[in-house]
Amino acid sequence: MILEIGVILPSSTPYPDQPISNEIGASARFAEEVGLDSVWSTDHLVASAPMLDSTVVLATAAAVTERITIGFGVLLPALRQPAWAAKQVSTLQLLSGGRVVLGVGTGNPAHGDIGWRAAGVSFKDRGTRTDEALRVLPGLIGGLPTVLADGTEVTLTPGSAMPPVLVAGDGDRALRRAAEFGDGWVSLGLPATEVATRLTRLAELAADHGRPVPRATVVAPALDADPKRAAAQLAAYADAGTERVILPPTRAGWRRDYEFAAALKAAS
Template identity: 55%
Template sequence: MDVGITLPGFGTDPVAHARHAEGLGLESVWHGDHLVPVTPFLDATLVLAAVAAATDRIKLGFGVMVLPLRPVAWAAKQVATLQHLSGERVLLGVGSGGEAHGEAAWRAVDVPFAERGRRTDAALAVLPDLVRGRAARVHGADVALSPGAVMPPVLVGGGGRAALRRAARFGDHWYPAFVPSRAVSTGVARLRELAQEHGRPVCGVTVGVGVALGDVPPAAVEHRIRSMTDYGLTEEQAREVLVTGSVERARDHFGRLAQAGADRVVAMPFTEDRFRQAELVARATVGT
């Protein structure tokens, strides 16, 4: 199983964290994509471009790019450019955007919130050709971008039925977060069915996991659990999917996700000791 880790949204140098993760042997670093976030967040494309210039091996993940907030041709141009700058290390997590962050970002870019799913599907239908520099039909006109680039793997974010359908139709991976291993097993079974319907290979699976390993103040864990209820989880569900405590406990959790069908785990630290969290996550990868 591959294991990656999220970069801090703001407040400390993401490049230093990415170099640290690369030195630890982690597979990938990830950055979220929010125009109007709940907490401060730097732009994902610029952060990953800075990381690309300062690292050699580690993969660069969008966790996830909210496609319908951008004109698809601009999104494709950014992805192709980042592929060139990074030596083809991009992992393109994409999503339609959820309700937790509200509608302010959508109003700011004059995109109807209710149309986000349809617009995501429309973008994914043309994005590979645009990134590769091939002509694609966009708003009634043929568009070809230059220079083209290798299309990176597409990871479709979300844990619901729409995300599974979108992953089976367009994705290389399904990318849910905060889900138990049984939900991964159920999703993998559904992906097999949908892959047959679309005549495509079965997706891989990447799972985002909230982590706070080692000695963590109970208040920090409780605060995180309360914040996760804003994303539709019950308190009981949040406690089940967060990984706290020992490295061994994290290793067991990652192993259960692997047995359920996950190919990659993205650790999402929520405490301030992020360098230490990366070190503990790296130790937990042994045997997974």
């Protein structure tokens, strides 16, 4: 299997002394020019680091590119009303020419619950709300009559093709969610051997729903700084059944990061 290689847009900064870049468009264009497969934006209302709105970031990236996949890495639908989330995703899918991948998660507890409280949403209900969003999003995005949790039936037009859904999380509940709703599964930094173990479990869970096994995406795998040695490490991920890796931002800056990703892709 040939791995797809993606990168995270500079929509946040893990380093307090480095401000968020205003070069979303430039970075997306550069990623496409050097042959990378996808660009991604993270999503939190309030996080441990400053962060831009993922939908606006991805719309900016879509507007200045033609080929590259545009991914939510990952969207937190539980923070939003499902109909609004669907409208945004559907619009982005239409305007990008069908290049969206919809990563979905329940949020990292390390960021705390302030963002959830600010949104008027119970942090403890985020799993249930995520499941409900995954239930209704395909119909809402597709422009089909859809019954919401409160019994309201709504049709959002114009609809669009439903993007592939990648469900994030390494725990059993997340794997069950991926098996039931996901076209793919997202892991944060798991070693290749553990990815293989999780995929075996996913195959069992997906069979219970009569669904194919979700394909694996690994975010921030631990890789050597040398592209050739890192390519050998990626081969182990491919052998384990991984479809895609997404490289994290580093202090070197997005241009250096994307050049490394392109070198890694060329060496793979």
